Amino acid sequence: MNQRNHELHRINSDLHNVLNGVQMCIVVLGNDLCIRRFTPLAEKVLNLVPTDAGRPITNIKPNIDFPGLEQFIVDAIDQVRTQQTEVQDKDGRWFSLRALPYRTMDNKIDGAVLVLVDIDAVKRSGERIQAALDYAQSTLETVREPLLVLAADLRVESANRSYYTAFGTGPAETSGRFFYEINQGRWNIPRLRLLLQEILPKNTSFDDFEVMYESEHTGPRMLLLNARRVADASDKPGRILLAVEDITERRTVELLRESEQRYRTLADSLPQLVWTCEPDGPLDYTNDRWTEFTGRPREKLLGNQWRETMHPVDREETYVRWIEALKGTVPYDLEYRLRRHDGEYRWFKVRAVPLRTKTGEITRWFGTSTDIDDHKQAERLLEESEHWLRLIMQSVKDFALFTMDVAGLINSWNPGAEAMFGFKTEEVLGQPGAIIFTPEDRENGAQEKELITAQREGCCVDERWHQRKDGTRLFLSGTMRVIRDEAGELRGFTKVARDITEARRQQADLKEARDSLELMVAERTAQLQDTVQQLEAFSYSVSHDLRAPLRAMLGFAEALQDDCGNQLSKDGKGYASRIIAAAHRLDRLINDILLYSRTARSSFHLQPVDLGKVVTDALHEQPAFQPPKAEIELIHPLPPVMGHEPSIMQCVVNLLSNAVKFVPKGRTPKIRIFTELHDEAVRLIIEDNGVGIAPEDIGRIFRLFERLHPASTFEGTGIGLTIVRKAVERMGGEVGVSSDPGKGSRFWMQLKRAS
Amino acid sequence: MTEPPHILLVEDDENDVFFLKRAFTAAGVTAQLDVARDGREALDFLQIGKTPCLDERAPPALVLLDLKIPYVPGLEVLRQIRAEAKLCAVIVVVLTSSAAESDLLHAYKLGANSYLVKPSRQEERIEMVSVLAKYWLEKNQCPKNCPG
Structure with a gap:
């Protein structure tokens, strides 16, 4: 017994030491689930104190989070089977929890043993591995691109979903099969195979290997293949990751x-x-x-x-x-x-x-x-111009206006032509232009000749007889012109014709009238010449026959005075004087009339005349123009004029005679002679200080036989100024006068300046 | 004493002859004045066309020729005088009442030595005669003999 007690004690001690020695959390429970023993480590993990021994485990609050702990233990006892699970404490550490049936030496079940082992480190690394695996797998799965993992011998180890979808296959048809066999051997491309086989031994890779893949479902696809070695510590040769990129859409x-x-x-x-x-x-x-x-x-x-x-x-x-x-x-x-x-x-x-x-x-x-x-x-302008052209052609009624093509066939015909020739437009279109010619001209080929002339000279003008539709004829003045385009190419012809039948008739009438007029003029001229001759004969006769008795009258009166003066009474002498004076006046009158008639009739040529010389000569003509009888001032220049010298001389003398004559008694004539230039004319002015002319008389003084003063005051025939006017007019000039009555007059004559 | 010069006056107007003779007297010009009353007489007097001369009369030194005269006009008389060689030294002075340009031209063309328009007044006539005598009969030189 003592032996047994000792033995028991030793066993008990051993157990105690074992329990304390193991770094494990062990709790021994009875069938009643009361705590019998526990290791020191259990105190910490299960939150036990030494006094908890004997108390049911269900009464304590363990640090682990496992609500089913009681049942877990009961199951171990009842089923006599070890129960195992993994739990976490409040700090999240992982423990392996086991419940074992407590067997006595006599193989009875007397409770249970609870073992908690700290497996946190193991657990964590396992989790990490799983996470990595999951990550890799999910990466493979989530990658949109089809991916294949190949073994060194190019057998397919796995493929992602994307691959299956894209290539219409599944794990059964691929896993463990050679890559170049799957998908009906479409990957069996020698070059690709070679590249893949080189990857692992030579540790190479390739990118963007282009493959044109004929898909059954989606037609041809453009693919890019990329391959890499995937290193694996445990797997020496490693594996090949093959990515397939479909760039069909992108391309x-x-x-x-x-x-x-x-x-x-x-x-x-x-x-x-x-x-x-x-x-x-x-x-x-x-x-x-x-x-x-x-x-x-x-x-x-x-x-x-x-x-x-x-x-x-x-x-x-x-x-x-x-x-x-x-x-x-x-x-x-x-x-x-x-x-x-x-x-x-x-x-x-x-x-x-x-x-x-x-x-x-x-x-x-x-x-x-x-x-x-x-x-x-341009179209609008063309339209406008075409419209205009049409309007012009239509509106021209007095002219026939038509055009012909290069062959001389009519291709337009205006209303004027319709009216002139009697052909309607539709009747002549396409007809030769010769349709309006007379049969004779058609026979002669007049139309062809016209076309040839027009082509050669650009224009052909003629006047000829034409024929209307009804056969009647009309005389036309026509012009034919060629029409050429910008390149100078002949495009056709245009013809404008005017009916001059009437004009021609009028012309004939006119010629007749002119001829008869000429005849008449000739007759009249002859008559006039006759008259002139008669007049000349009259002048001749006047100068001879009329003057002869005058001379006799004058001569005998003078002879009477000279020879028989002593026998005449005072009255008789006076009468003789009067006869002489009257005869003398008549002589002057006849002289002047003859002069006038000569001036009016005689023909002379105008030529340059030295006015200065003529005036100087005129001043020497009469004693009355010399001092002291008169003071005459000649102011130069006196430019040359176009005229007839003797006539100019006559005019100057006449004007000077008047200037010195018509002065009040007792006044010395003072005369200024000068010129003024009026455009191309020279105006010779003779200004006097005489009696002047009343404004109402100015109009009369240049008329024949007009006299303003009685002969008793101023002698004269009344012809002098008339001769001046006639002579100047015949030389193409003008005469005029302005006057200040009582103070003097300005007479002028104007002639064309000589160059 | 030299013979007075011989003057032929061709004038049909008696009055003019009368006035001219009076003027010669008044001017103191001594001359042998013959008067032909018309053209024919003048031609006869000058023995024109008659060779040899019927009488021994020398041709006149001066002919005063009116133009408008009966039978043969003065200009024709002038033409015939100028056509006669023996009359080459005869001075012909036209004395007429016409101042017509055509007459003037004609006269000179036919060889007139001078052309005068008959003066109306005696005073002028006397002046004219004395100037004529002075110039043509005294100053002017003529060939003594003309080829016959």
């Missing part, structure tokens, strides 16, 4: 972008305004030309803003056409005006075509607007 977009860029460049280089718009109208693109033309930046054109530059008048029509075009029934093809940056509106020709989807829906409109203003203006 398409790139191509699209490139193509769009190209088209924009193209659009900008076009002279037209280029635009695109949404199906219902707002512009979404305008080229640079728009901005240049309107002066608006692109953002001020897009949408419907561009409409502000459209001519208000054109807006409604444009809208209507747009609506029609939208219906798809008519093309959008019209003209409207747009306002240029400087405010000027210019015409544009606008065309747009819709871009449609396969189902026919319009996705966009593509349009161009071409500036046709210059063209339109």
